[in-house]
Amino acid sequence: xxALRLARGAHPVVLARRLLVTAASAATGFxxxxxxxxxxxxxxxxxxxxxxxxxxxxxxxxxxLALAVARTDPGTRPRPGLSAIGLGPAKLALFAAATTAxxxxxxxxxxxxxxxxxxxxxxxxxFDGAAAELTAAGRPLPLPAALTLLAVxxxxxxxxxxLALRPRREPPATEKDPDAARPAPAxxxxxxPWGVTLVALGLAAETYAAGGAALPGGLGSGRGAVLxxxxxxxxGLAVAGPGLTxxxxxxxxxxxxxxxxxxxGRALMAEARRIGRPLGVAAAVxxxxxxxxxxxxxxxxxPFGDLTALGATLVVLCAVATLLTAAVESRQERAPTxxxxxxxxxxxxxxxxxxxxxxxxxLAVFLPLTWLVARLAALPLGS
Amino acid sequence: xxxxxxxxxxxARALHYSPNGSPALQGVSLGVREGExxxxxxxxxxxxxxxxxxxxxxxxxxxxxxxFHSTALxxxxxxxxxxxxRESFGWIGTQPALVAELTGWENAALPLxxxxxxxxxxxxxxxxxxxxxDAGDCAHQRPHRLRQDxxxxxxxxxxxxxxxxxxxxxxxxxxxxxxxxxxxxxTLTAAARSHRITVLLAxxxxxxxxxxxxxxxxxxxxxxxxxxxxxxxxxxxxxxxSLSV
Numbered sequence: 001x002x003a004l005r006l007a008r009g010a011h012p013v014v015l016a017r018r019l020l021v022t023a024a025s026a027a028t029g030f031x032x033x034x035x036x037x038x039x040x041x042x043x044x045x046x047x048x049x050x051x052x053x054x055x056x057x058x059x060x061x062x063x064x065l066a067l068a069v070a071r072t073d074p075g076t077r078p079r080p081g082l083s084a085i086g087l088g089p090a091k092l093a094l095f096a097a098a099t100t101a102x103x104x105x106x107x108x109x110x111x112x113x114x115x116x117x118x119x120x121x122x123x124x125x126x127f128d129g130a131a132a133e134l135t136a137a138g139r140p141l142p143l144p145a146a147l148t149l150l151a152v153x154x155x156x157x158x159x160x161x162x163l164a165l166r167p168r169r170e171p172p173a174t175e176k177d178p179d180a181a182r183p184a185p186a187x188x189x190x191x192x193p194w195g196v197t198l199v200a201l202g203l204a205a206e207t208y209a210a211g212g213a214a215l216p217g218g219l220g221s222g223r224g225a226v227l228x229x230x231x232x233x234x235x236g237l238a239v240a241g242p243g244l245t246x247x248x249x250x251x252x253x254x255x256x257x258x259x260x261x262x263x264x265g266r267a268l269m270a271e272a273r274r275i276g277r278p279l280g281v282a283a284a285v286x287x288x289x290x291x292x293x294x295x296x297x298x299x300x301x302x303p304f305g306d307l308t309a310l311g312a313t314l315v316v317l318c319a320v321a322t323l324l325t326a327a328v329e330s331r332q333e334r335a336p337t338x339x340x341x342x343x344x345x346x347x348x349x350x351x352x353x354x355x356x357x358x359x360x361x362x363l364a365v366f367l368p369l370t371w372l373v374a375r376l377a378a379l380p381l382g383s
Numbered sequence: 384x385x386x387x388x389x390x391x392x393x394x395a396r397a398l399h400y401s402p403n404g405s406p407a408l409q410g411v412s413l414g415v416r417e418g419e420x421x422x423x424x425x426x427x428x429x430x431x432x433x434x435x436x437x438x439x440x441x442x443x444x445x446x447x448x449x450x451f452h453s454t455a456l457x458x459x460x461x462x463x464x465x466x467x468x469r470e471s472f473g474w475i476g477t478q479p480a481l482v483a484e485l486t487g488w489e490n491a492a493l494p495l496x497x498x499x500x501x502x503x504x505x506x507x508x509x510x511x512x513x514x515x516x517d518a519g520d521c522a523h524q525r526p527h528r529l530r531q532d533x534x535x536x537x538x539x540x541x542x543x544x545x546x547x548x549x550x551x552x553x554x555x556x557x558x559x560x561x562x563x564x565x566x567x568x569x570t571l572t573a574a575a576r577s578h579r580i581t582v583l584l585a586x587x588x589x590x591x592x593x594x595x596x597x598x599x600x601x602x603x604x605x606x607x608x609x610x611x612x613x614x615x616x617x618x619x620x621x622x623x624x625s626l627s628v
Contacts, residue, residue, distance in 0.1 A: 256501070256502030256503060257502065258496055258499065258502065259493065259496035259497050259499075262485070262489065262496065263482075263485075266482075266484035266485060267484060269484065270483070270484040336480075336483075337482050337483065337484075339480075340480045340481070340482055341482070341493075342465075343441070343468075343474060343476075343480070344468075344469070344474075344493060344494055344497065344541075345465050345466070345467075345468035345469030345470075345472075345494075345497070346469070346497050347462075347465060347466075347469070347497075348462075348465075350497065
């Protein structure tokens, strides 16, 4: 009940972010239901299972977004007053999970309503039964199956949020005061070598398999191996995200930096994980999308169904929304630093310059890299 | 408008400040002479911090005037006050408020870097000041590895590095143990005296106030009195300190 009460009093921007989760959950739920409808129309075979498997991507993107939104939610951050009355990190994690569950469940119900409406089961409104073929209008909908599919996103999102935000067990002596003014900065991320390795491995496997040869060690051949290599290269890009962000911060401070470059570079290094992860995921999604457009131009190879556009748009929008939410979170985390700088009389132009420098160097590093990986990954696909 | 007396660096008349209707300052008038260390003493909640924030241009008083030399702070806009703070004022708060991702010397050098001083010159000045404040070993550490008093020394170095004409210290030693606090305060006052920096020192501790040349007392946002400290007791060791720092 407290979650509902706090949700009611939240700022409109916070509510808008939660609505994003609801929308993403609704779209994903709709995609899952459409996969079910496809299976109803054409039972048996591998195609329905493959369709359901493709739905994993939107589910993952939605869960990723839900986690980012839960992290930025001011209602779920430790507050000195609430901590004093026993509403500490443990309770707040549960609270965050409850808020996420609420948003995602609303989305699932919305998806069910829209699906039934498009089937023509709920009548009396425009677009009534407009997508009868897509939604298997003629056949009865198996309710347990539909409810199970609709429960996937809320359950996955809630579990992820609860797990990710749960307080870590640490010896009492090293426990940090939630109100402490000097939080220790995170260790520099170590994912860069792994990411580079994965990208190289993926690209190599893809090129090798596209040449018609089977991968050594019986790792498969043909289209499957090409796709696997493509996925591995994209995952590598996502894994390398934090490390690349850290590196960008370091690059920004080369030489003898002035205030703007120093502050921007250090901020990037400190925020490497928070910004780098969603940035890596966004870069991976962008690379896959670029490669996918190449794949889509080929008539012979179209693993996609009618709802590809909805699924792809959903994943891209979720990645972008997650990145923007992470930027908001980073801004919230940096509020004390910004306050200190303002108190020192730092001009607003300097703060704007540091923000622009950060964004600029990230774009300068990630855009060419994403483009390169996408081109290299698309080369064997196009052949 | 009455022109301020000539020998006052900072001059305030009938300051009223009531955020959200709760009166923090109720008609405080004050003059700070050039080169003096003026303590503003009073219990918690007496309006010390509000007064210092009004005088340094971080808050705009609801009523009243603030003059710094011959410029009127209460009529300046935000950008002008920001520029004045950057160029003429230093501030030391109760908490060190260091930038977590910068090392000790970078924190101390930040005001110089903000003014566009070259990296090398800013670094040598910062290292110099940290040495003078017995914090030379903190120069290459991040704040989270340092003790509270080391952080506060860095904050003092950051405030002094530009040699501002006017330095505001808002209970700079409230969060420190007595021995550490006394040492930080002595180095601060000594450095201020040797560089002729005017200091406004808010404190709730009469012993701390005794380090100043003069103390004004605040209670419930009103000025209740003034204590001059004779040079022999108050400004203890003024000349010897000025030689060492």
